[in-house]
Amino acid sequence: MNKIVKSIKEAILLSNLKDGMTISFHHHLRNGDYVLNMVMDEIAAMGIKDLTVNASSLFDAHMPLAGHIKNGVVTTVQTDYIAAGLGREFSEGIMKNPVQFRTHGGRPADISTGKTPIDVAFIAAPAADPMGNCSGKYGKSACGSMGYAFADAMFAKKTVVITDNLVEYPLQDYSISEDYIDYVAVVDAIGDPKGIVSGTTKITRDPVGLVMAANAAKVIEASGLLKDGFSFQTGAGGASLAAAKFLKDIMLQKGICGSFGLGGITGYMVDMLKAGCFKNLLDVQCFDLDAVESIKNDPRHMEISSMQYASPASRSAVVNSLDVVILGATEIDTDFNVNVHTDSNGYIMGGSGGHSDTAAGAKLSMIIAPMMRARLPIVTDRVTCVSTPGKDIDVLVTQGGIAVNPKNAELRQRLKDAKLPIIDIEELKAKTEKITGTPRKIPKGDKVVAEVICRGGGVLDRIYNVK
Secondary structure, three states: OOOEEOOHHHHHHHHOOOOOOEEEEOOOOHHHEOHHHHHHHHHHHOOOOOEEEEEOOEOHHHOHHHHHHHOOOEEEEEEOOEOHHHHHHHHOOOOOOOEEEOEOOHHHHHHHOOOOOOOEEEEEEOEEOOOOOEEOOOOOOOOOOOHHHHHHHHHOOEEEEEEOOEOOOOOOOOOEOHHHOOEEEEOOOOEOHHHHOOOOOOOOOOHHHHHHHHHHHHHHHHOOOOOOOOEEEEOOOHHHHHHHHHHHHHHHHHOOOEEEEEEEEOHHHHHHHHOOOEEEEEEEEEOOHHHHHHHHHOOOEEEOOHHHHHOOOOOOOHHHHOOEEEEOOOEEEOOOOEEOOEOOOOOEOOOOEOHHHHHHHOOEEEEEOOOEEOOEEOEEOOOOOOOEOHHHOOEEEEOOEEEEOOOOHHHHHHHHHOOOOEOOHHHHHHHHHHHHOOOOOOOEEEEEEEEEEOOOOOEEEEEEEEO
């Protein structure tokens, strides 16, 4: 017996997909993913309409989705992140129903509790056997961790594995097991792993970014959290990676060995593992090919599901054991609310991902951002969209000073004692506006194009169309 079908079309037919149902996808191949477009083209050709697409993230490789929305094949989108090109389409109002933005923890929570049920999940698998055991670690399209696909496979009514690397049964070291899989479709290619490296994944050489990164590492050092057993997550942006580099130097100098590094893992975090800065890496997705190679070969580099990573519905989640997280922002306001969903003009160009999950769980949540971008100040009276509430942010590091949330008086005193350049956030805003001027407010349209759902449920904010 095996579960192999002749084509994606046959898998769709056998899944009994009908108008009005929900299908899902994961994003570990990021901007190199082929599977979502292949599946949607087959569904459109079959005349199926009014679908909900629940995708852990959407990239510009998925631009054909806009056509399926305009043609009525897709009428609702649920996701954690939308890249700028596709985001522009949503911001201009192509959908009747608002996009539902969740977090990387909120998405699996709502799937597992039945709030967002999935009828058919399509799992892009770089390696699979005829019964559906699958992994992201092996094959020409290897993406590393498949952490965001676990909830889809476990809770969907039907689950289809799509692979370009069929191996003998049983696949060793599988990630998702056969007992969740209904059908296996073999195709020529599920994606281009070079597309995994989308966005900035290199340490900045910009002097401003290096100043911010150095100060960020000093904030961590002064916080009292940097000691043996320390746990840490950082993003893949240039300044965040530079901060990790400075932090690595401090840890090696002081002989500090952390417990784990967390999150979307880059080659720089792998370097910290190899250098002895951490005992383990807990990886929900690989951000570059160095991380893909590491998770395949190093048992200390461990795959985790998005449920274990950040779900508030799980019995425990790793974010709640996190000491420090370094995050980015497109805007932050004087109440420390952070926007990572839209640019300053209101166009969708991102999403929370794990931003608000880690900010809520970590003991120290740090934003690194320049004082201005394209002559627009980073600090504003009120962010265009609240992605992460200010109550979960502890500190903002810029080249013009370090602003500490008033809720954290102890941290402010520690940083003051360390003689770091502390500045009130209102003062930082005024200092920046002396350079940039005060920007005009961007008018909102009257149509809600997206709802930002907080990790515990409920609408945190709404995004309106751009006029």
